[in-house]
Amino acid sequence: MSAAQPPVTPAKGRPRSVAADLAILDATRETLAELGWGGLTMGHVATRAKVAKTTLYRRWPSKNELVVDAVASLFDELVMPDLGSLRADIEAVVGQFADLLARPETQAALLALFAEGTRDRQLRRRIREAIVDPQKRLVRQGRAAAQARGELAPDTDPVTAAEEIDIIFDTIAGTVEHRVLVSGEPITPEWARRFSSLLLGPFPSLVSG
Amino acid sequence: MSAAQPPVTPAKGRPRSVAADLAILDATRETLAELGWGGLTMGHVATRAKVAKTTLYRRWPSKNELVVDAVASLFDELVMPDLGSLRADIEAVVGQFADLLARPETQAALLALFAEGTRDRQLRRRIREAIVDPQKRLVRQGRAAAQARGELAPDTDPVTAAEEIDIIFDTIAGTVEHRVLVSGEPITPEWARRFSSLLLGPFPSLVSG
Amino acid sequence: MSAAQPPVTPAKGRPRSVAADLAILDATRETLAELGWGGLTMGHVATRAKVAKTTLYRRWPSKNELVVDAVASLFDELVMPDLGSLRADIEAVVGQFADLLARPETQAALLALFAEGTRDRQLRRRIREAIVDPQKRLVRQGRAAAQARGELAPDTDPVTAAEEIDIIFDTIAGTVEHRVLVSGEPITPEWARRFSSLLLGPFPSLVSG
Amino acid sequence: MSAAQPPVTPAKGRPRSVAADLAILDATRETLAELGWGGLTMGHVATRAKVAKTTLYRRWPSKNELVVDAVASLFDELVMPDLGSLRADIEAVVGQFADLLARPETQAALLALFAEGTRDRQLRRRIREAIVDPQKRLVRQGRAAAQARGELAPDTDPVTAAEEIDIIFDTIAGTVEHRVLVSGEPITPEWARRFSSLLLGPFPSLVSG
DNA sequence: CCGTAATCGAGACGGTACGTCCCGTCTTTCC
DNA sequence: GGAAAGACGGGACGTACCGTCTCGATTACGG
Numbered sequence: 001m002s003a004a005q006p007p008v009t010p011a012k013g014r015p016r017s018v019a020a021d022l023a024i025l026d027a028t029r030e031t032l033a034e035l036g037w038g039g040l041t042m043g044h045v046a047t048r049a050k051v052a053k054t055t056l057y058r059r060w061p062s063k064n065e066l067v068v069d070a071v072a073s074l075f076d077e078l079v080m081p082d083l084g085s086l087r088a089d090i091e092a093v094v095g096q097f098a099d100l101l102a103r104p105e106t107q108a109a110l111l112a113l114f115a116e117g118t119r120d121r122q123l124r125r126r127i128r129e130a131i132v133d134p135q136k137r138l139v140r141q142g143r144a145a146a147q148a149r150g151e152l153a154p155d156t157d158p159v160t161a162a163e164e165i166d167i168i169f170d171t172i173a174g175t176v177e178h179r180v181l182v183s184g185e186p187i188t189p190e191w192a193r194r195f196s197s198l199l200l201g202p203f204p205s206l207v208s209g
Numbered sequence: 210m211s212a213a214q215p216p217v218t219p220a221k222g223r224p225r226s227v228a229a230d231l232a233i234l235d236a237t238r239e240t241l242a243e244l245g246w247g248g249l250t251m252g253h254v255a256t257r258a259k260v261a262k263t264t265l266y267r268r269w270p271s272k273n274e275l276v277v278d279a280v281a282s283l284f285d286e287l288v289m290p291d292l293g294s295l296r297a298d299i300e301a302v303v304g305q306f307a308d309l310l311a312r313p314e315t316q317a318a319l320l321a322l323f324a325e326g327t328r329d330r331q332l333r334r335r336i337r338e339a340i341v342d343p344q345k346r347l348v349r350q351g352r353a354a355a356q357a358r359g360e361l362a363p364d365t366d367p368v369t370a371a372e373e374i375d376i377i378f379d380t381i382a383g384t385v386e387h388r389v390l391v392s393g394e395p396i397t398p399e400w401a402r403r404f405s406s407l408l409l410g411p412f413p414s415l416v417s418g
Numbered sequence: 419m420s421a422a423q424p425p426v427t428p429a430k431g432r433p434r435s436v437a438a439d440l441a442i443l444d445a446t447r448e449t450l451a452e453l454g455w456g457g458l459t460m461g462h463v464a465t466r467a468k469v470a471k472t473t474l475y476r477r478w479p480s481k482n483e484l485v486v487d488a489v490a491s492l493f494d495e496l497v498m499p500d501l502g503s504l505r506a507d508i509e510a511v512v513g514q515f516a517d518l519l520a521r522p523e524t525q526a527a528l529l530a531l532f533a534e535g536t537r538d539r540q541l542r543r544r545i546r547e548a549i550v551d552p553q554k555r556l557v558r559q560g561r562a563a564a565q566a567r568g569e570l571a572p573d574t575d576p577v578t579a580a581e582e583i584d585i586i587f588d589t590i591a592g593t594v595e596h597r598v599l600v601s602g603e604p605i606t607p608e609w610a611r612r613f614s615s616l617l618l619g620p621f622p623s624l625v626s627g
Numbered sequence: 628m629s630a631a632q633p634p635v636t637p638a639k640g641r642p643r644s645v646a647a648d649l650a651i652l653d654a655t656r657e658t659l660a661e662l663g664w665g666g667l668t669m670g671h672v673a674t675r676a677k678v679a680k681t682t683l684y685r686r687w688p689s690k691n692e693l694v695v696d697a698v699a700s701l702f703d704e705l706v707m708p709d710l711g712s713l714r715a716d717i718e719a720v721v722g723q724f725a726d727l728l729a730r731p732e733t734q735a736a737l738l739a740l741f742a743e744g745t746r747d748r749q750l751r752r753r754i755r756e757a758i759v760d761p762q763k764r765l766v767r768q769g770r771a772a773a774q775a776r777g778e779l780a781p782d783t784d785p786v787t788a789a790e791e792i793d794i795i796f797d798t799i800a801g802t803v804e805h806r807v808l809v810s811g812e813p814i815t816p817e818w819a820r821r822f823s824s825l826l827l828g829p830f831p832s833l834v835s836g
Numbered sequence: 837c838c839g840t841a842a843t844c845g846a847g848a849c850g851g852t853a854c855g856t857c858c859c860g861t862c863t864t865t866c867c
Numbered sequence: 868g869g870a871a872a873g874a875c876g877g878g879a880c881g882t883a884c885c886g887t888c889t890c891g892a893t894t895a896c897g898g
Contacts, residue, residue, distance in 0.1 A: 013847030014889045020849085036328050041879060052850040057881070111327055114391050115320035119245045124393050132391060166392070167403055174387025175380045182323050182341060183379060184333050194376055201410025226870080250858060261871045266860070431842025432894045438844085454746040459884060470845045475886070529742035532809050536738055537663050542811050550809060585821055588810060589802045596801025600741050600759060601793070602751050612794055619828025640873030641863040647875085668853060679876040684855070 016059070023049040024056060028070035032105040037112040040067070064116045064123050071109045072130040074100065080141040086151045089142045090196040091189070094176055098187035101180045111181055132173070139169045171199065232258040233265060237279035241314040246321040249276070273325050273332050280318045281339040283309065289350040295360045298351045299405040300398070303385055307396030310389045320390055341382070348378045380408070434476075441467040442474060446488035450523040455530040458485070482534045482541050489527045490548040492518065498559040504569045507560045508614040509607070512594055516605030519598045529599055550591070557587045589617070643686070650676040651683060655697035659732040664739040667694070691743045691750050698736045699757040701727060707768040713778045716769045717823040718816070721803055725814035728807045738808055759800070766796045798826070 027049035031040050042063060046053045060066040078100065081092045100106050113131075117124035143165065146152040155161040175195065179185055236258035240249050251272060255262045269275040287309065290301045309315050322340075326333035352374065355361040364370040384404065388394055445467035449458050460481060464471045478484040496518065499510045518524050531549075535542035561583065564570040573579040593613065597603055654676035658667050669690060673680045687693040705727065708719045727733050740758075744751035770792065773779040782788040802822065806812055 011847095012845075012891080014849075016848065037324070038328065042881080043879065046850095050850090053881085054851080054883095055849065058848075062881090107327055111320060111324035115246065115324045117393075118316055118320055118390055119247065121393075124391075128392065163403070166394075167400070167407060170387045170392060171380065171384045171404070171407060174383035174385070174391075176383070177387065178379045178383030181327055182333075182383075183337070183375070184326075184330075185375075191376070194372070195380070198376060198380060198408070229870085251860080252858065259871095261873090262860085263862090263872090264870060267869080271860090429842085430840080430896070432844075432896095434843070455742065456746065460886080461884065468845095470847090471886085472846090472888090473844065476843085480886090525745055529738060529745055533664070533738035533742045535811075536734055536808055537665065539811075542809075546810070581821070584810070584812075585818070585825060588805045589798065589822070589825060592801035592803070592805025592809075593798045594801070595805065596797045599745055600751075600801075601755065601797060602744075602748075603793075609794070612790070613798070616794060616798060616826070638873095639865075639871075641875075643874065669855080670853065673876095677876090679878095680855085681857090681877085682875065685874075689855090 017055075020049070020051050020055055021059065024051055024059070024066070025070045025073075028066055029074075029105050032067070032070070032108045033103070036104075036108040037067075040108075042066075064113065064120070065126065067109050067113060068123070068126050068130050071106065071113070072134075074103070074106055075131055075135060078135060078138060080138045080145070082141075082145050085149070086142065086146040087196050087200060089145065090172070090199060091192040093138055093142070094172065094187065094192045094195060095189070097173070097176050098180060098192075101177065107181070110177070135173070136165055136169050139165050139172070143168075168199070226264075229258070229260050229264055230268065233260060233268070233275070234279045237275055238283075238314050241276070241279070241317045242312070245313075245317040246276075249317075251275075273322065273329070274335065276318050276322060277332075277335055277339050280315065280322070281343075283312070283315055284340055284344060287344060287347060289347045289354070291350075291354050294358070295351065295355040296405050296409060298354065299381070299408060300401040302347055302351070303381065303396065303401045303404060304398070306382070306385050307389060307401075310386065316390065319386070344382070345374060345378050348374050348381070352377075377408075435473075438467070438469050438473055439477065442469060442477070442484070443488045446484055447492075447523050450485070450488070450526045451521070454522075454526040455485075458526075460484075482531065482538070483544065485527050485531060486541075486544055486548050489524065489531070492521070492524055493549055493553060496553060496556060498556045498563070500559075500563050503567075504560065504564040505614050505618060507563065508590070508617060509610040511556055511560070512590065512605065512610045512613060513607070515591070515594050516598060516610075519595065519605075525599065528595070553591070554583055554587050557583050557590070561586075586617075644682075647676070647678050647682055648686065651678060651686070651693070652697045652700075655693055656701075656732050659694070659697070659735045660730070663731075663735040664694075667735075669693075691740065691747070692753065694736050694740060695750070695753050695757050698733065698740070699761075701730070701733055702758055702762060705762060705765060707765045707772070709768075709772050712776075713769065713773040714823050714827060716772065717799070717826060718819040720765055720769070721799065721814065721819045721822060722816070724800070724803050725807060725819075728804065734808070737804070762800070763792055763796050766792050766799070770795075795826075 024045060027045045028040070031045055031048060035044075040063065042056055043053060045066070046056045049056075056066070060069070078093065078096050080089060083089055083092055101110070113123075113127055117127045143152060147154050176187060179191070180187060185191075233254060236254050237249070240254055240257060244253075249272065251265055252262060254275070255265045258265075265275075269278070287302065287305050289298060292298055292301055310319070322332075322336055326336050352361060356363050385396060388396060388400070394400075442463060445463045446458070449463055449466060453462070458481065460474055461471060463484070464474045467474075474484070478487070496511065496514050498507060501507055501510060519528070531541075531545055535545045561570060565572050594605060597609070598605060603609075651672060654672045655667070658672055658675060662671075667690065669683055670680055672693070673683045676683075683693070687696070705720065705723050707716060710716055710719060728737070740750075740754055744754045770779060770788075774781050803814060806818070807814060812818075
């Protein structure tokens with residue numbers, strides 16, 4: 001989010017309009033969905049949000065930062081369902097992620113942001129903090145549930161566990177994104193089944209049964 | 210590639226300069242490495258290649274197509290080594306891919322192209338044909354070698370085999386790209402080992418040993 | 419001047435700060451001298467005078483009016499010396515005016531104000547009342563002195579006299595301004611001598627001698 | 628004028644559109660007359676001339692230079708009539724100049740240009756070369772005619788003559804401008820008669836008769 | 837000595853024009 | 868007819884000020 005913590009000092013001068021913030025983020029998402037990344041100009045967003053361009057620039061230094069904030073909230077809809085088996089949970093989350101990637105605003109924004117982040121460390125950090133890392137909770141929750149069920153062994157070392165979470169997250173996120181956005185193929189339940197089989201190893205019966 | 214088939218008619222007027230093509234592609238790669246995707250403009254490339262803008266546009270309709278051609282050849286350096294075990298082969302290819310993604314021209318171009326491909330089916334097809342799909346040979350070769358060694362069961366159904374190749378390819382490519390370009394973390398030999406363990410299942414000893 | 423008449427009603431609420439008025443006018447003159455007319459912005463003056471923009475606008479409706487008030491006082495330094503001959507008096511006043519026009523704040527402001535006045539009758543009136551007309555006293559005084567000395571014939575008709583004062587004033591002011599500000603040439607004593615010769619006619623000996 | 632001398636080298640690339648130049652200058656004069664100096668924006672002129680803003684900036688670096696060129700030609704209409712007496716000639720030229728200053732485009736532009744020239748030596752030079760100095764021909768012609776008639780003594784020293792021309796020019800131009808643009812009073816035939824009397828000395832009969 | 841009222845600073849607001857950068861096309865001349 | 872050169876119309880950029888507004892915090896005076 002762009003908003004900092006509630007200011008310690010009671011803030012001098014006219015306070016920033018909260019309504020403007022919301023209108024801008026809404027306008028950004030709508031424009032992304034309608035016109036795509038290329039059609040998203042600061043001027044257009046400002047006009048659509050009925051806000052001056054200066055107001056926009058006062059809050060976000062560029063299109064990139066703005067889109068990070070506008071898109072981040074879309075990822076909050078992902079939830080770990082806890083369906084009783086690790087396989088089912090993985091397939092469910094993959095499905096949710098695929099649905100999210102099918103939305104035009106996500107589609108228009110995600111890879112473009114990643115691409116920009118490639119050459120701007122600050123932006124990459126911001127993307128990670130606002131969009132990517134928060135989703136690692138899904139992996140953590142899924143792992144915890146599987147451990148509770150006895151499907152996975154409990155953590156021994158927290159550092160190793162963190163690395164494992166990272167690698168699993170990169171694998172699920174990266175693979176689904178590559179499938180949908182690069183290969184341009186849909187994520188079917190069948191594909192999700194195969195993919196979770198890959199993750200769970202060639203003989204999942206040995207593990208979960 | 211942009212080059213058309215050798216013309217049937219012996220071509221009227223002055224023939225196109227071959228030197229220009231090479232100079233343009235070189236200039237494109239150099240500019241990508243130095244200034245990144247954002248700094249790559251058609252005018253700049255033309256100037257750098259000592260070529261008129263018209264010459265450039267006569268060959269490539271836009272920056273995107275140009276970069277596809279300029280970058281595609283970089284991916285030819287990836288080879289499947291056949292080191293005697295599937296694990297070793299995977300780790301080797303992951304390492305090669307990581308090195309490729311560490312080069313500034315690849316880094317600047319790859320995600321940007323993917324992002325553009327998101328909104329342009331034609332471009333996506335071209336990217337797949339020129340850059341992505343050719344690398345599936347690596348998976349095919351690795352699989353074949355592993356099957357020859359008895360590490361993997363032989364193919365039963367060619368359709369199933371193709372789908373398996375696809376999913377493995379998306380997984381390796383997507384995960385490594387996400388790790389390097391989105392998470393911004395390096396690919397260490399240790400990480401490659403963990404990743405191949407993930408791919409080979411929790412008890413690889415049962416399979417390969 | 420911007421200051422209104424002493425209020426009839428003893429004024430409710432907090433009285434306006436007198437210090438602010440002076441600080442603003444000083445800041446205006448300083449900024450004019452340093453940055454010129456184009457560099458003079460309301461925001462800048464406010465900042466420099468350590469005053470809020472609202473405070474500034476509460477007193478002066480625009481840059482133009484502000485500068486009129488800021489610059490008017492500079493013209494008070496012009497005096498008619500009464501040196502014993504009309505020629506000497508003219509040359510002295512021309513010299514004073516030239517010195518005034520050499521000051522950067524006058525230089526930056528005067529023509530700019532005149533230019534603005536061209537499109538704003540109200541402003542033109544204000545400029546005349548505050549800056550231009552008060553200087554006609556110089557012509558009047560010089561004429562009176564010359565008449566007392568017998569260099570000039572006494573007034574016959576007051577209307578004719580007024581017109582004569584106007585035309586002499588326009589001639590002296592306009593010519594010196596044109597020489598300094600448009601032609602960009604300095605006013606030397608030699609030039610002043612020539613100019614007063616022109617005013618006094620080709621054979622001044624016949625008049626003053 | 629903005630146009631340089633006809634290029635020695637035959638000029639590479641597409642030549643600049645002459646039509647664009649004319650359209651821009653016309654649009655500038657029209658806009659000046661309609662909206663005044665303040666309403667004259669580069670964007671507006673470009674739109675009105677049906678030309679891209681870049682085309683405009685390619686030729687003139689700023690509004691000031693553009694207006695110099697646009698306005699300069701208006702001054703070409705001033706001519707020295709040679710009416711048989713110096714007085715008549717002066718009154719005629721003063722009248723012409725007054726008419727020129729009454730035109731809205733001149734009125735809007737002239738003092739504004741002079742004001743800008745105050746802080747930009749380059750611009751001042753350009754104004755002098757394009758607008759001011761060319762009119763000195765009027766003084767020269769008038770003087771020559773008067774000398775031919777015997778109204779004025781022939782030149783003795785060319786340097787002195789040049790200085791005399793300068794001072795007379797500054798006087799006529801400056802006075803008329805001050806009368807019209809600063810004092811805001813009209814130039815009547817009566818005023819022109821008085822002014823030429825002033826120039827010709829208190830006893831013109833001694834000179835011209 | 838309390839409330840009303842106009843002031844003060846600060847700074848956000850909607851808006852306009854700026855001058856720059858690239859785009860992709862067109863119009864030259866030369867080869 | 869290709870190539871170099873460079874002008875063309877067009878669109879977005881990010882910045883600078885504009886003049887207005889909304890804040891909380893200060894003064895004054897009149898009751």
